[in-house]
Amino acid sequence: MAALFQEMVVGLAAICWAIWKLRNGACFEHKLIRSELRVCAMLVPFLKYWTGLHRGGQEDMLSLGAAILQDEAMLHHPAQTKVDVPRITYKASSDEKEI
16 A cells, blocks of 8 residues: 555656646747646656666556556547657666666
8 A cells, every 4th residue: 555655656756847847848948738638748757767667566557557558548638649759659778776
């Protein structure tokens, strides 16, 4: 139960971080947020990267959550997916996982 709670906290942190990054882009770099898929396009790479930073069996749940979110976002937003596919399908390299 504690592991599930911790995974939910990590997921919430990733959502907040993605929204914050998009907000900063909109406020300071005058970038338009054209779709809610942009949140997923930032969120999925964060989760995939953070998966490599977790130990003790937690990486499996984070990886699964990122994959489910990626699949759902691509399913429900096919037109925007064509634009965001490079960001959404990001895979952390082995070098990034060993920070």
